[in-house]
Amino acid sequence: MASYSCYSVSFTAQSFNPNKPLAPPPNQLSRFSSCQSKLPLLSLHLSRNRSRNRFSKSKASPGLLVAASAEKAEPLRIMISGAPASGKGTQCELITKKYDLVHVAAGDLLRAEVASGTENGKRAKEFMEKGQLVPNEIVVMMVKDRLSQQDSEEKGWLLDGYPRSQSQATALKSFGFDPDIFILLEVPEEILVERVVGRRLDPVTGKIYHLKYSPPETEEIAARLTQRFDDTEEKVKLRLVTHNSNVEDVLSMYGDITVKLDGSQPKLEVFSQIDSILSELLEKKVAALGPVAA
Numbered sequence: 001m002a003s004y005s006c007y008s009v010s011f012t013a014q015s016f017n018p019n020k021p022l023a024p025p026p027n028q029l030s031r032f033s034s035c036q037s038k039l040p041l042l043s044l045h046l047s048r049n050r051s052r053n054r055f056s057k058s059k060a061s062p063g064l065l066v067a068a069s070a071e072k073a074e075p076l077r078i079m080i081s082g083a084p085a086s087g088k089g090t091q092c093e094l095i096t097k098k099y100d101l102v103h104v105a106a107g108d109l110l111r112a113e114v115a116s117g118t119e120n121g122k123r124a125k126e127f128m129e130k131g132q133l134v135p136n137e138i139v140v141m142m143v144k145d146r147l148s149q150q151d152s153e154e155k156g157w158l159l160d161g162y163p164r165s166q167s168q169a170t171a172l173k174s175f176g177f178d179p180d181i182f183i184l185l186e187v188p189e190e191i192l193v194e195r196v197v198g199r200r201l202d203p204v205t206g207k208i209y210h211l212k213y214s215p216p217e218t219e220e221i222a223a224r225l226t227q228r229f230d231d232t233e234e235k236v237k238l239r240l241v242t243h244n245s246n247v248e249d250v251l252s253m254y255g256d257i258t259v260k261l262d263g264s265q266p267k268l269e270v271f272s273q274i275d276s277i278l279s280e281l282l283e284k285k286v287a288a289l290g291p292v293a294a
């Protein structure tokens with residue numbers, strides 16, 4: 001059964017250039033040696049048969065495995081959680097770039113409603129400004145609808161900032177959305193405040209910057225950066241209170257698939273750890289299919 005019981009992981013950081021095409025980690029080169037370019041496509045092909053033994057340790061011979069599985073591997077389903085500014089969005093950018101998952105961010109869905117001026121958006125903003133959770137009747141169906149779309153089903157999904165309460169987790173489960181893994185980014189609070197006040201967003205590309213840690217590449221980008229309405233020291237402290245009072249409840253729902261990572265490391269080091277975990281998870285999904293003659 002799952003070896004992903006709740007633990008802290010320490011991996012040797014590998015260098016990663018998000019602009020380079022995917023290459024599997026060195027320890028998986030033999031298994032994927034003849035299909036390096038196919039690996040990202042694993043997430044593009046949906047097997048509608050939900051595998052019960054997705055963490056099985058079965059080991060097929062590499063040749064058979066490669067021949068058998070690229071068309072049928074189940075897509076990844078990932079949850080990423082953590083306090084405000086723990087780096088969820090930043091890691092999601094890197095993960096989606098490499099694994100081609102559908103990024104579903106509850107905060108982004110809500111901000112889109114706010115920007116459109118809908119009734120739900122107006123109501124959501126009242127809670128967001130106070131750093132409180134937006135009521136379930138607004139959030140739950142919004143996330144469910146996005147996860148139910150064809151691209152999420154086919155490519156797999158990366159759920160960012162949801163669920164944030166036990167009731168949200170229970171609702172998701174009742175809809176049949178079960179993650180493979182729950183990643184929790186842990187960052188000391190004093191770092192979080194600095195990250196929030198320095199965060200800027202590029203409205204053109206959606207990219208997340210930080211004035212000190214990830215400055216914009218050009219003057220042109222710098223000139224168009226925007227700041228979120230809830231990115232003030234005062235508001236992040238309210239968001240932290242909300243996070244701290246809910247996080248244990250959520251963890252209790254995913255204890256056996258939770259991985260806690262030190263999110264205070266530089267972003268590429270955090271990503272390197274996530275990348276190793278996801279690569280291994282994909283490998284296990286492929287292995288779970290069993291050998292099939294070429």
Ligand code: AP5
Nearest residue numbers: 084085086087088089090106107128134161195199210267
């Ligand atoms: P949401 O938008 O999800 O905000 P959040 O949870 O407070 O998280 P953030 O988006 O602030 O941070 P992040 O972890 O994505 O960090 P980022 O990568 O940007 O939610 C907003 C509101 O919506 C909530 O308060 C609530 O009201 C409502 N809401 C959302 N989900 C809800 C739900 N499920 N139910 C009910 N209500 C909900 O990084 C932050 C900064 O740090 C950036 O500048 C980045 O460049 C920098 N940085 C990132 N990683 C590193 C690193 N490793 N080293 C140095 N700098 C880094």
